[in-house]
Amino acid sequence: MNNGRVYGLVGNPIQHSLSPLMHNAAFSSLKIKAKYKLFPLERKELKPFLNNLKKRNICGLNITIPYKEEILHLVDGYLSSAVRVISAANTLVVDKSGKLKLFNTDYLGFTAHLRELKVVPRKAAIIGAGGAARAVCYALGKKKIQEVAIYDIDKFRSLSLMQRFNQIFPDTQFVAAQNIDWLKLKEKDILINTSPVGMKETDPLLVDKSQLTPGLFIYDLIYNPARTKLLKLAEENGLAYSNGLGMLLYQGAEAFDLWISPARTPVEAMRKALEKGVKKL
Numbered sequence: 001m002n003n004g005r006v007y008g009l010v011g012n013p014i015q016h017s018l019s020p021l022m023h024n025a026a027f028s029s030l031k032i033k034a035k036y037k038l039f040p041l042e043r044k045e046l047k048p049f050l051n052n053l054k055k056r057n058i059c060g061l062n063i064t065i066p067y068k069e070e071i072l073h074l075v076d077g078y079l080s081s082a083v084r085v086i087s088a089a090n091t092l093v094v095d096k097s098g099k100l101k102l103f104n105t106d107y108l109g110f111t112a113h114l115r116e117l118k119v120v121p122r123k124a125a126i127i128g129a130g131g132a133a134r135a136v137c138y139a140l141g142k143k144k145i146q147e148v149a150i151y152d153i154d155k156f157r158s159l160s161l162m163q164r165f166n167q168i169f170p171d172t173q174f175v176a177a178q179n180i181d182w183l184k185l186k187e188k189d190i191l192i193n194t195s196p197v198g199m200k201e202t203d204p205l206l207v208d209k210s211q212l213t214p215g216l217f218i219y220d221l222i223y224n225p226a227r228t229k230l231l232k233l234a235e236e237n238g239l240a241y242s243n244g245l246g247m248l249l250y251q252g253a254e255a256f257d258l259w260i261s262p263a264r265t266p267v268e269a270m271r272k273a274l275e276k277g278v279k280k281l
Helices: 019-029 043-051 081-086 106-117 131-142 155-168 229-236 245-260 267-279
Strands: 005-011 034-040 058-063 091-094 100-103 123-127 147-151 173-177 190-193 217-220 241-243
Touching: 005 019, 019 034, 019 245, 019 267, 058 245, 081 100, 081 131, 091 245, 106 131, 106 245, 123 131, 131 147, 131 155, 147 155, 155 173, 217 229, 229 241, 245 267
Parallel strands: 005 034, 005 058, 123 147, 123 190, 147 173, 190 217, 217 241
Antiparallel strands: 058 091, 091 100
């Protein structure tokens, strides 16, 4: 293995990310000479950056907001079956010949975290219809849950997502909600926020107390802050909830496995690094 191999996260904004802690802990645990860095890029910088990965000795990347869907149009290479269905990627691998391959480990991370939480949804409501929402819908569709209602401020995105996944997963009914009320939270057993709303202190709280019902599990993909306004609302109303730190861990472990293919990805070392990092937030 070459010295100085580089991996990293591409997106904007990403200064809040704990991914470097997790992956650098994994490299250290396995005594691999590699470094995971943050690459905050403007949209115009993305294509030139991808064209120069080999020169920078970059061997793998994670992709996050807002480029999970756009990356598909910029990479002329292998797309995993999940990426082709979801139409969003969060992991890029540079193979030995320099070719780029795109994967989606988000849906695997979400599935693994739900399993750890012992949450088995039947009817779900989702806020947001971007790349992360696509991965969550894919995961829920594979579980053959009864219904998934999706709300996005951009009605076209939620409609597009509904139509696509209704074709792929006939056992699950996907519905596009016109507004938050149309999510019909009192009929659901899980609410999942896949949007970036909640990352900033000034962000609004999209859900009202009156819309909640006992037994509703609140899941926010945001992990920084660790307790968003949505999760605080859940706590105040006695509802079970979780942020997305577990999803981050498990999608990261799957990505690491794609990049390095170790005998055993050091998940516990990654978990400890994340937990330590969260305490400093």
